[in-house]
């Protein structure tokens with residue numbers, strides 16, 4: 489492969505075809521960092537309004553470091569994968585505390601910050617500081633697997649190593665940030681998972697998968713994790729237009745707020761389980777089924793939550809409980825909470 493020619497070609501294409509995205513054209517490492525964290529597991533179109541709003545709220549790393557965790561989560565609400573926000577917030581505080589508020593430009597220092605893996609380090613340091621590091625995300629891995637017709641994916645460790653080696657060999661010392669973004673852009677707009685647009689691809693002449701006539705065979709498909717069905721019961725407890733929510737604890741969505749609820753075993757009676765869960769929070773109420781349920785998915789979990797209305801509720805003062813206006817909650821609600829609130833408005837009518 490004529491690597492210098494391939495680089496020239498792809499960079500020239502990027503110069504002509506790159507989309508005007510709000511995080512492009514800046515060398516501010518904080519802004520690039522925010523965009524890269526948001527773009528993990530979330531599409532560009534969904535990220536754009538959140539990125540603008542987040543930076544309007546926290547325009548500098550120092551302002552993010554000063555913010556309360558609840559405010560950071562509230563600004564993130566709707567983007568999902570909240571661990572990203574918690575890590576970003578913790579990392580900003582660490583940068584202020586240990587690095588004088590300046591984003592470290594050395595890979596070994598930046599790479600040790602919470603939530604910063606190989607991808608984020610490569611993307612931020614190459615774009616902001618011209619470090620010749622690859623940024624290997626799903627889009628880039630697909631392009632590279634096709635270029636070399638490698639039957640591997642990022643999911644298996646040997647495949648990941650092979651792709652990382654190839655990515656490192658290709659990244660140039662001049663304009664490494666543009667190079668990484670060009671590969672990402674090609675993967676997002678031309679070398680797409682299904683029906684890649686090879687005839688308009690700038691690097692087609694070097695692409696082995698295209699020469700073999702079956703670009704879609706690379707990377708090989710991987711088995712999806714089977715969905716798990718989860719039954720829940722949740723309590724709709726309202727007072728003067730406000731909804732009672734509880735702060736979640738545990739591995740999933742910790743720190744977010746939603747109506748009190750409980751996971752149900754197979755065939756478990758929902759009313760008794762929900763009453764017990766409310767009692768654990770010190771809440772007493774008369775429960776009645778609404779006959780409605782809301783559906784929701786988190787990663788591979790498919791949740792169906794039966795909604796019970798609670799009347800005559802006695803609610804103690806507790807840091808874990810809060811009455812919120814669902815339209816302006818002031819805390820980060822889970823998507824399930826929003827669905828329950830909407831349902832509450834419907835069943836009231």
Ligand code: SF4
Nearest residue numbers: 679686689695698703
């Ligand atoms: Fe992808 Fe086709 Fe370009 Fe190869 S030629 S990199 S398969 S779009």
